[in-house]
Amino acid sequence: MKKPYHLFDVYGIELEYMLVNTNTFKVAPQVDELLTKKAGKLTADINNGDIAWSNELVAHVIELKTNGPTKNINDLAKKFHANILEIDALLKPLNLQLLGTASHPLMQPNTDTQLWKHSYSEVYALYNTIFNCKGHGWSNVQSTHINLPFYNDKEFEKLHAAIRIILPLIPGLCASSPILEGEITGFKDTRLEFYKNNQKEIPELTGLVIPERVFSKLDYHATIFEPIKKAIAPYDKDKILEHHFLNSRGAIARFDRNAIEIRLVDIQESPTADIAICALIIEVLKALVKKEFCTLKAQKSWVKEDLFLILNDAIKHAENANVDNEVYLKLFGLQAPATINTIWKHLYQTVKPKLHASHYEAIELILEEGTLATRILKAVGNDTSTEHIITVYRELQNCLKTNTLFKP
Template identity: 70%
Template sequence: MKKKYHLFEVYGIELEYMLVYKKSLKTAAIVDALLTAKNGALTSDIENGPIAWSNELVGHVVELKTNGPTKNLNSLSDLFHQNIIEINTLLKNFNAQLLPTASHPLMNPLTDTMLWKHNYSEVYELYNRLFNCKGHGWSNVQSTHINLPFFNDNEFKQLHAAIRILLPLIPGLCASSPIHQGQDTGFKDTRLEYYKTNQKEIPQLTGVVIPEAVYTTRDYYTTIFEPIKKAIKPYDTAHILEHHFLNSRGAIARFDRHAIEIRLVDIQECPKADIAICILIIEVIKLLVSEKLSSLNLQETWHEQVLFDILNPIIKDAENYHIPHVEYLNLFGINESIDVKALWSHLYTLVKPAIDTSHHEAIETILNHGTLATRILKAIQNDFSENQIIKTYQNLADCLHNNTMFVP
């Protein structure tokens, strides 16, 4: 049994990065070579002090994560950055480097995808048979995951209610995937546009992205896990898939580790930005849990479809979307229709005293200059030539290596 923690006692953060060749920025499916270079022999997980490294579904994505729960969020930007420098140093031998943002702007997933062929490969092969993982929604997605603990059903209810309310706003803070295959997709958060439908063959897995309004362990199993198990049973004849692993909503309850994992955050240009965003999201969730803005009874009544209808246009327009739902804005102490950027500015003002000053610059860069998707498109200047895209994303790779914000 995993140790149980109370609300906001500890945190878990996961960051996914793509490996690319330096000159061309083409995907480099050499995570196995990277892990071997670090460890001396191939392993799917490496503990590197307070940060761990692991593989993902495809051969060109590596995940960095806190090595177990941590109490100290403020140190994570530097810790992740140290690991990024170490990885980039190892990748020099392969003429490769890490690339940030939630999707590669030039990748063709049909030709550039190589599934992980080592540990857990049987799981990935089954997923590939079910959903065809050679698509943008599977092989061209990098995200940040935030894990928040709960101790019992009462704490689960408080946390789940608050997270569900905040999920629609997340792309308006951190969208970073506006370009696919050299084209402006029209979506600031193309990763989430694919997220909605990349498991459409078995819709019980993702639902409507926003999890259902369930607030006890028993109700969660009845409403979410049991339909997932029933739907997957005809396909998973070898019984290798597990319900926690299959649940693909935008926030998932991990009862096996007494936590909720938020999955709607696009990864940014550097850990400085990622951790600042995580801290802002966490502080707003704390504020919602405190019921200073709206009551728990009010928060838990919102239906997932209504919240999805708010999320959906924000996936497209991010911070620029004007929210017409005043009843929803009331949950955050706002009594008139405003855009997403103004709402995040309002929430930042409320929680800023609780956020270490080392994170203010990153948050204020986003609020003043727009989401990373907006800043990328500004840097592109409507020139979607391969040269201009490579130049812009090489600058983003430099931001990652130096842990600096991207301001075109």
């Protein structure tokens, strides 16, 4: 976001997808071939009208994103879907297809991972040296990112305070990673279970996932960026890693573009679901910023440790996680005990009049039938054979092609 925009003036949405082999269903490290087919030569970034395509750390993941800030979120599902259809057409002769959801259910990261070998490869290689990027936490974590602008410190304070409050609830809306290596993991959001720990060698980078209580640029640099720079220095002799890039909290401040990026959203089965989730989160944040639920002081008072406890439970149980912290529930005008599903139902009813009607069906399906993780587990049932898992995930691939919702 080049020039500073005011709160909620514009949005940036990013969606990450896996390439899989149509026959074997294995991840296919061939994003470079896709980008070459589209552009006529290998390039890491492609502008395709309103949507841009780019590579990621690993060679089997493609990122689709709004091509710069956009004012309208309501037509994005159609725009992303048009690009998905174009990509699938380009992939067909290669015998490849796209797959949504946050984690491939059968990937063996030690043998299946190939890092991107082209632009930025020196950055990725250094990351790999420090962290070994072959684990699930690096190579099998597809997400949706929501970028929201702020104009100055005053707006940053309001936005960061609201985002911190909402982060623990996000897995209860969009967990989509319940199976790894053919096993039901016991976590509805296994992506985030790995996300918590995948940089344990340098804990300053991720912190407690929930960002610290910092509400100004100066404070953010002192509390978050300086410790990151200090911690990475012994590993980064040539100074090629940048502090904005290194910060791996669940929401990161990008002062280089005056935006906060929310990273805790698991990608879904189709853009219809993804954009509905983004729209709901954004409307709830607007309501928090306007103090419709509680004061700014109440939002700012929360320490990361207390919010992390709620998040940690949500990573495991998603919408069924119990929240018994009375003070937290009071922020939204609710009483204990409540599940995260109860909280989201309440938030949805509150902001529903502000939401475009095109998002209702997806949100209501999630609130009534459960997160995508829950619906995947229902479809898989007790049969975790490779064949059955592939059958279920082929249905999810079909949802991506048709831009529809997964209803087991």
